[in-house]
């Protein structure tokens with residue numbers, strides 16, 4: 001496909017504005033443009049066709065099945081967009097007076113209340129803009145809590161399992177703690193004996209996602225919570241996998257004290273292109289005084305932003321957070337109502353259906369019922385035929401499926417991490433399994449078809465390391481700009 005600059009023809013126009021008949025402005029001479037900007041010159045239909053073609057080269061949840069493990073790429077109900085586009089929400093200004101935006105504040109307050117109820121904790125801040133920022137916020141709250149108790153110098157360490165998502169160790173380091181790793185055992189649970197030897201008066205807390213990134217529920221969570229609480233430490237829950245447990249089990253009841261949500265995963269949001277997201281944080285009452293300000297509070301039937309909280313860690317984001325995400329998440333949760341439990345049950349059922357169909361064709365490193373996702377390994381295909389997880393992922397694109405997450409978690413070689421979500425129908429799940437099975441067979445009969453895949457995409461294999469390190473996103477004109 002050509003770049004829009006390559007399609008440009010001097011003198012072509014997509015539209016013409018009438019001369020406004022105004023006097024030239026009073027921009028000082030040295031600040032004036034010496035020449036017009038070098039914009040592409042095209043007729044309007046060509047512009048429309050260009051961007052339509054570009055969009056059709058992209059893959060999204062609206063174009064097909066997107067089983068990207070740990071990312072919860074679920075269908076985004078269109079009603080969310082209707083609601084977020086209501087003028088009262090759409091036209092709000094961040095500096096609006098509180099009196100003029102009571103409805104928006106009420107929505108935020110209600111969302112806080114619902115989120116606290118879903119996870120069994122006491123108070124919520126909506127501010128963080130993503131799961132990873134929620135992690136940093138949560139760990140900063142932990143710091144503030146221990147500093148307030150005069151224990152911060154002593155409690156330097158955070159424990160995380162070796163299955164943790166990469167953002168967890170990064171957040172621990174950014175929050176100024178030292179990282180202590182704990183192993184998982186043969187069933188995919190935290191190795192409790194290894195853990196015991198690593199928790200003590202030096203420990204601030206544990207960071208864990210449950211179900212884990214292996215898609216397995218931590219069977220010893222209550223025992224683990226006791227180990228940390230007995231040592232005076234706290235438990236942090238990475239809520240990226242909350243889609244597995246809504247209405248079924250609550251992290252607060254498991255013993256967790258701090259948690260972030262990924263609203264854009266669990267509660268739908270068109271986040272495939274890199275945003276927008278939201279990573280609210282929920283805490284137990286003892287941590288509430290440290291939450292970021294402003295906090296949305298209710299006084300009788302009025303709502304306001306409260307900033308007078310002396311122990312607060314301060315602001316973690318501009319204004320009150322990503323409001324459009326709140327509206328969509330709120331609409332989504334209200335649409336399910338008390339049936340939210342069914343959402344998680346179907347997500348778990350769908351994952352187990354896929355697992356049951358695929359287990360004979362790929363290696364299964366942890367042979368247990370899974371939660372909302374599971375991890376297979378292509379190491380059998382690699383050992384026997386030389387086909388890698390990357391080959392399988394690329395070949396899936398020829399079957400019109402987005403590849404699953406690959407090579408993560410790191411403890412599984414040739415990992416394929418698959419998450420169907422609750423929004424997929426049985427026919428789609430079957431078609432995906434058929435494709436996965438045919439790829440496993442193809443590894444045996446036609447390895448080159450896998451190695452050269454994808455065959456039907458606008459680009460084939462990219463040098464991803466080079467693309468990341470030497471990103472070239474600027475058009476180079478043949479003629480240099482005139483001085």
Ligand SMILES: Cc1ncc(COP(=O)(O)O)c(C=O)c1O
Nearest residue numbers: 070130131132165167238240277
């Ligand atoms: C387990 C886990 N934790 C944390 C995150 C970070 O969330 P975000 O991408 O919203 O920053 C992710 C994101 O993929 C994740 O899968």
